[in-house]
Amino acid sequence: MAKKSRKVASSGRRSFSSITNDREIASRGHIFVYSVDGKRFMIPLTYLRESIFRELFRKSKNEFGLQSDGPIMLPCDAPTMEYILYLLCLCN
Template sequence: MISPKKLLRMARKWQNLDATGGKFLATPSVADKGHFVVYTTDERRFMIPLSYLCSDIFQMLFEMSEEEFGLSSDGPIIMPCDAAAMEYIVSLVKQGVAKELEKALLNSILCRRCS
């Protein structure tokens, strides 16, 4: 599991890399204050509030991302879902969804990865 502190350190390192001419998937990875940047498998960029780090669904997504893509210290965090799924996840977390719905959503993401 990636701790919020480690995630912030990684984001700062990527911002420094970007400032020195490093390449990323799309637009610069600098996030607004109080947010972090992730990318989806279809290379869409999302700026997520730091408060979402505590949600179970984002914790599971980070674990799945680590299993699938590894911990890259020289690139962006890639979530194991497409942009449509990420938009749905962000809207659910924003609304404060029930744990059962989070589990169902994660199961559907796992099923898509297996197929």
């Protein structure tokens, strides 16, 4: 799957990234979200209007509650998040 996502990213389509360094600020037009296993992902803001993200945020609210500060935690693991982002990258 990683090879496919790199191939899609290099073909000029939108890309996503799993961030492993400690950069504090997301690129313009992006937001950081975290999976339950602690992986950080920088995703385009345009993805937030997709139904899958609305559902993930709803489940996050039910599971973790509403937080006014701190990271945005989504209720899925890193491989699931990578797969979701890969599919969205193909569709957009």
